[in-house]
Amino acid sequence: MRDTIIVFKKELKGIFRDKRLLITITLVPLLFIPTLFYFVGQTSSGVKYEKITIAYKESSGFIDLLRKNDIELLHIDDVNLAMKFDAWNVFVREDDKQNEITVYINTKLDNFRVIKRRIDFYYSEYKNETIEKNLNALKILPSQIYPKKIVIKDVTVRKNRYSIVLSFLLPYLILIYLFSNAMGVGLDSIAGEKERGTLQLLLVNRIKRNNILFGKLFATMSVSLTGTIFSLIGIFIAVKMNFMNFESNINFIMKPDDFLFLSLLIISLAMFIVSILIFISTYSRTIKEGQGYIMPIYLVIIILGISSLTPGSSIAIQYTHWPFISSITGMVKLLVGEYRLQDIFTAIVSNIVLASILIRLSAYFFNKESIIFRK
Amino acid sequence: MDIKYNALMIELDNVTKIFKQKNKSIYACESINIKIGERQVFGIIGPNGAGKTTSLRLISTLMNPSLGRIVVNGFDTVKDKMRIREIIGFLTSEMRLPDNYTPRELMKFFGKLNNMKNSDLSDRIEFLTNLLSLEEYVDVLIGKLSTGNKQKTLIAISIIHNPSIIIFDEPTSGLDLSAAQSVLRIINIMKDDGKTIILSTHNMTIAERMCDRIAFINKGKIIKEGTIEDIKELYRSKDLEEIYFNLI
Numbered sequence: 001m002r003d004t005i006i007v008f009k010k011e012l013k014g015i016f017r018d019k020r021l022l023i024t025i026t027l028v029p030l031l032f033i034p035t036l037f038y039f040v041g042q043t044s045s046g047v048k049y050e051k052i053t054i055a056y057k058e059s060s061g062f063i064d065l066l067r068k069n070d071i072e073l074l075h076i077d078d079v080n081l082a083m084k085f086d087a088w089n090v091f092v093r094e095d096d097k098q099n100e101i102t103v104y105i106n107t108k109l110d111n112f113r114v115i116k117r118r119i120d121f122y123y124s125e126y127k128n129e130t131i132e133k134n135l136n137a138l139k140i141l142p143s144q145i146y147p148k149k150i151v152i153k154d155v156t157v158r159k160n161r162y163s164i165v166l167s168f169l170l171p172y173l174i175l176i177y178l179f180s181n182a183m184g185v186g187l188d189s190i191a192g193e194k195e196r197g198t199l200q201l202l203l204v205n206r207i208k209r210n211n212i213l214f215g216k217l218f219a220t221m222s223v224s225l226t227g228t229i230f231s232l233i234g235i236f237i238a239v240k241m242n243f244m245n246f247e248s249n250i251n252f253i254m255k256p257d258d259f260l261f262l263s264l265l266i267i268s269l270a271m272f273i274v275s276i277l278i279f280i281s282t283y284s285r286t287i288k289e290g291q292g293y294i295m296p297i298y299l300v301i302i303i304l305g306i307s308s309l310t311p312g313s314s315i316a317i318q319y320t321h322w323p324f325i326s327s328i329t330g331m332v333k334l335l336v337g338e339y340r341l342q343d344i345f346t347a348i349v350s351n352i353v354l355a356s357i358l359i360r361l362s363a364y365f366f367n368k369e370s371i372i373f374r375k
Numbered sequence: 376m377d378i379k380y381n382a383l384m385i386e387l388d389n390v391t392k393i394f395k396q397k398n399k400s401i402y403a404c405e406s407i408n409i410k411i412g413e414r415q416v417f418g419i420i421g422p423n424g425a426g427k428t429t430s431l432r433l434i435s436t437l438m439n440p441s442l443g444r445i446v447v448n449g450f451d452t453v454k455d456k457m458r459i460r461e462i463i464g465f466l467t468s469e470m471r472l473p474d475n476y477t478p479r480e481l482m483k484f485f486g487k488l489n490n491m492k493n494s495d496l497s498d499r500i501e502f503l504t505n506l507l508s509l510e511e512y513v514d515v516l517i518g519k520l521s522t523g524n525k526q527k528t529l530i531a532i533s534i535i536h537n538p539s540i541i542i543f544d545e546p547t548s549g550l551d552l553s554a555a556q557s558v559l560r561i562i563n564i565m566k567d568d569g570k571t572i573i574l575s576t577h578n579m580t581i582a583e584r585m586c587d588r589i590a591f592i593n594k595g596k597i598i599k600e601g602t603i604e605d606i607k608e609l610y611r612s613k614d615l616e617e618i619y620f621n622l623i
Contacts (some may be wrong), residue, residue, distance in 0.1 A: 003488060010476075010484045017475045197469035201532065204435050204465040205488045206457050369438050370395075 003207045007215025015185055015223055025181055025227035033234030034241065041242075052115055055088040062094065062101055065126045089115050166239065171331035172305040173235070174228060175324065178270050179301060181227030182220050186277025187290040189216040190362075195286050199372070209366040213278060213359055220274045225267065255337075261344050262334045268351035269327045275355035275362075282362040285374050304328075321346065323354055384540060384571045385411040385434060390443035392429050392595075403429040405595045407443070411573065411588070416566050418586035419575040420619065426595040427575035428467065431544050434573065435465045447540065461489070464538035466529055468548035474518030478509055478528040481517070482535050489536035496535075503531040507561060523554025530561055540571045547581060559585065579615040589615075593623045 016022060053072040056063050057079060067073055076082040082091045083104060089111075091104040103119055105112055135142055193199040202212060276297065284290035304324050326347040333339035365371045392404040404426045411417045419427045432438040433445055436456040445452040447459045472481065479500060486496040504513045507527040512520055517528065526546070534541060543562065547555035562585060566572060576582055582589050583603055590600040599606060599622055603615065610618045 006484065006487045010480070013480065014473060014475045196471040196473065197467065198472060200432075200437060200465065200467060201470055201485075201529075203437060204460060204463065205485060206460040206490075207488050373432070373438070 001211075003211035004214040004218070007207075007212055008218045011189065011216055011219030012222060015219060021185070021223070025223060026230045029177075029227065029231040029234040030237070031234075033231060034238040037235075037238035052090065052118060053088040055082050055091045056093070057082065058094050060094040060101075061130060062123070062126050063092065065129065066092075066122055069122060071122075090119065167335035168332055170232075170235070170335060171328045173231070174266060174331065175269065175273075175301060175305050175328060177228040177231045178224050178266070178273050179298060181231075182224035182270070182274050182277055183294060183298070185223045186220045186274055187281045187284070187287050187294065189220055189278065190281040191284040191287045191290045192281075194284075194372070203366070203372070209363045210359070213282075213362050213366070217271070217274055217278055217355075217359065220277065221267075221270050224270045224274055228266070228270070258334050258337065258339075261339075261341075262331060264348055265327060265330050265334070265344060265351075268348045268355075269324075271355040272323065272327075272351040272358075275358035279358040279362045279365075282365045283371060321350070323350065326350060382413055383410055384413045384415070384448055385409070385417075385573070386446045387430075387434070388444045388446070390430075390433060390440045390445055392426075392433060392438065393441040402595045404433065404440075407595075407597050409590055409597065409600065411571060413571055414566075414569050415588060416562075416572040416574060416586045418582040418589040419573065419592055420577065420579065420582050420589050420615075421575075421592035422577055425592045427577075427592060428469075428544050429595075430592070431465070431467070431542050431573065431575055435463055435542050436460060437465075461536070462538050463540045463542060464533040464536070465542045466533040466544065466546060468545035470529055472517045472525055472528060472532075475516060477514050477516055478504075478520075478524075478531060479513045481528065481532050485532050486535045491536060499535060499537065500531075503535065506564065507531055508557070521554075523550055523557065526550055526554060526558060527561075530558065534565070538570070540573070541565055542573045544575045545577070546574070547576070547578070579619070583615055591619050591622060598622045 051072060053074055054063075054066060055074045055076045057076060059075075063073065074088050076091075079093070082093075085091070085106045089105070089109065093102045093104070094100075095102065101123075105116060105119075109115070132142060135145060190199065193202065203209075277294065280290050280293045280297075284293065301324055304322075305328060326343070330339070330344050330347040334344065387407050387409040390404055390407040391402065394401045394403055407426075407430065409417075419430060421427050429438065433440055433452065434447065436452045436459050439453050448462055450458045452459055476484075482500045482503065483496060486499065491499065500513070504510055507530065509524065509527055509531065512524050512528075517525060520528065530546070533543075541562075546558050546562070550558065559581065562572060562574070566585075572585075574582075574585060586603065588600070588602050589606070591598045599618075601609070606618060607613060607615070610621065612618050612621075
């Protein structure tokens, strides 16, 4: 333990003396994340309030409904001119004989999906209104035609929808931050020493291989967690300042127990991630070689993260006990406030067990001449 | 430090080191027999790729012999690695120090790893700083030091725990004349201090100037071993380089 602390302190001193690294893990997330949220917020609010102009030839019930909903309408007599889409997004043509409304839309437009969704929404409203009107004319009550409506009422106290969106996004971001912050330092910790030839200097001293590895593991974990904490502060600032232009405030108050479990889960995940990096660093001759091994793993983690952060996704349900997925789903549940202690405990223990196995393997590599002196 | 008195400090008994490479066996060292006495400066002389570095890694416990046995101060290099590591200082020309530490910080780090007490460590740092003329640079980041001062720092680190055996692999490699001279001066001081020193070099002048005994190594085999005087007398030549080339 004493030797582990000596290595840890030395590593930490060297790491935090690197001004570039220090700026990258502290100042950059504090400035970059709020800026990113601000621009995303600006872009999304632009999409939300996009103006739609609809051209039409014959006035009809559907056009009347659009008019009621403050859609800008443009009457055009010439069909050929209407199809040119100069100052309008959609051209609507109603054919009473065919009982059809044809909506012409230019799919080359960037926002055509948004426009199509809005047209669908108004059409559904128009359809319901028309059916109701016709039923009234026939003196039939809608309840005589339609089966009973189903109303689902949630009895749990939920956070607002923006908080829930963020609860799903945050674990994924935490995973990415933990990995990316530790990548450079983790690979340099052993592969870098091999490249510089200083590993021999360390190995020839009376220190156990495990102590070297644990010292480096804890130092790299410190960098990973520091960077992640600053990134989370960056997100917190962006959310508090409402840079995303959310319509309501996000409430992220956690119970002390939930916060403790979340912290333990993040620390265990950092340990697992860093042990992967240390393992690869031990095997690699150079940092460059290590980067070659780590990039595919990083991509897999990104894909797993994206797949499992979608609420109710099949990956999150089927592979819930897999490494990384168990941590992401655990974090999501903790943030939403609906979790089983057993799942969180399993995720924490599995992270620690996997990290220990990787450290054991790294120590084994440390004693293998064919790995340490590989040319 | 518990060092048994033993006139024979290091013994390589029929040592062979084989590396496996794509189903091929490469003999880095083959049937090496060397005996090094206490307080001796022993030179391993040979060109690049002759097996010098592998021999030194074997003695310093970084590698295990494939065949044979190495005993350092009565301890087996395979079974008693930790005991041997306490009494050796190892330095190779491949080593490069990390830029973001000062010589003092690195000396402290390696001293602590070797269980040195804080007061002893401070005295030792001061002693080595003076010995190596590093007073001005001891608190300067390594990245800002000259090649010569970096090499002096490496020497200081490798001998911070005052080891009784010092293993230097090509210690003057890549140094300018003045830096090389000061490194050799330090080795001489350590020799006078009674250390057992193993020096690998391909430079015959250094070998002649520093070593009590030498071994010529080529293609992993010791081709001649003895005192410089004996070797010169045996081959009736004053030029070690000439003798070496006649032997290979």
